[in-house]
Amino acid sequence: MSLYWRIFLLNAVVLVAAALLLLGPVTVSTPVLFGEAVVLIAGLVVMLIANAVLLRIGLAPLARLTGAMATADLLKPGDRTTVTGSTEVVKLTQAFNAMLARLEAERATSSGRALSAQEAERQRIAQELHDEVGQTLTAVLLQLKRAADHAPQDVRADLQQAQETTRAGLDEIRRIARRLRPGVLEELGLHSALRALTTEFTSSRLRATAYITPGLPSLDPATELVLYWITQEGLTNTARHARATRVEVHLRPLPETKVELLVRDNGQGIGAAPEGAGISGMRERALLIGAHLDIGQGHHGGTEVRLHVTGSTADDRPQEMAR
Structure with a gap:
């Protein structure tokens, strides 16, 4: 009726x-x-x-x-x-x-194209930072060293201080370039990249550890890139907002050729805070590879970021993003 x-x-x-x-x-x-x-x-x-x-x-x-x-x-x-x-x-x-x-479907397609363009731009900026700015600062370092070697004693200390400042700037440029485009992911693979990422976030206030379970299925480059970026964003949120002292990154296989990424900390938890641009970006990237992302309170407090992905192949949009 x-x-x-x-x-x-x-x-x-x-x-x-x-x-x-x-x-x-x-x-x-x-x-x-x-x-x-x-x-x-x-x-x-x-x-x-x-x-x-x-x-x-x-x-x-x-x-x-x-x-x-x-x-x-x-x-x-x-x-x-x-x-x-x-x-x-x-x-x-x-x-x-x-x-x-x-x-x-349309959002996944448009997001894939946008993120593909974003990845290409990030790669270009990282390359220019490494090649252009990095080489310029390296030349400045050599000139400062040469000037310091021939300078009077009262000026040499200032030139050496300028050397240290320039060297710190060069290290910061290289760090930014690595975060824009993780070369370690392409050179050493996902496992080493995740371990290097946790080492980068380890400090006197935060201990970050990576646990990689053997027997992981083969992952395409786009899936590895998404896993890396979501891990990086999860560690960044922990370092900035969680007030945690410990964070763990787990990558392990699941039945039916599934892979689970877990970023878990012992901080204050996400609570009722609205999702910001970082979490929205994580969800966007998860959609690109058809993965399921859960972000919420951990069983023992803190925040847990869980990403479930298939370990077989990727579709055309992620492959385009990887290229």
Whole structure:
């Protein structure tokens, strides 16, 4: 039965019941007696309540569909609405689910293209920092050393200090270049890159450790790059916001050729804080390889970032991003 006829019949039932009552035991005098007015008012209230209840029941599937529309999140794909009801509501639900699937596919495609362009730009900037700026600072270091060797004693200390400042700047440029484009990932592979990443984040206030389980399936370059960036973002969030003293990075195989990445700390937890650009970027990257990302409170406090990916192949968008 269509929604139109359902609402029509609901109201018709109430009106017919009211007419039958007026033709039957309920009578109205002129002028209206007090008892008759009480009966009419009570009957009107009962009809309004009955109509409201019946309409609420009839329109409940639409309310559930509206709630599902309000909570839909393209960064968390896969959730589909299973609202039941009249033919119109079922068709509307199917159309909404189909629209959601198209939007998720289009978002994944556009995100893949955007991130491909971003990766290419990051690689270009990293290359220029390493080749142009790095070589310039290296030349400045050599000139300062030559000047310091031939300078008077009272000027030599200042030149040596300038050398140290330039050397620190050169190290910072190289560090930024490594973070823009992880050369260690291409040169040494994912395992060594993750261990080097945890070593980079280890300090006097934070101890970072990587645990790589043997027997991992073969991963394509795009998946390895996403694993690396999500690990880096998770470690960055821990170092900046978690107030943690320990963070662990686990990479291990799961049944059915699955791989799980877990970044877990002992900090203050994510709480009710809204997701920022870093977490949104992590979700975007997870979508590129069809992975499932969970970020939340750990079992023993702190924050856990879990990424589940398939260990077989990648589609065209991640491969394009990897290139």
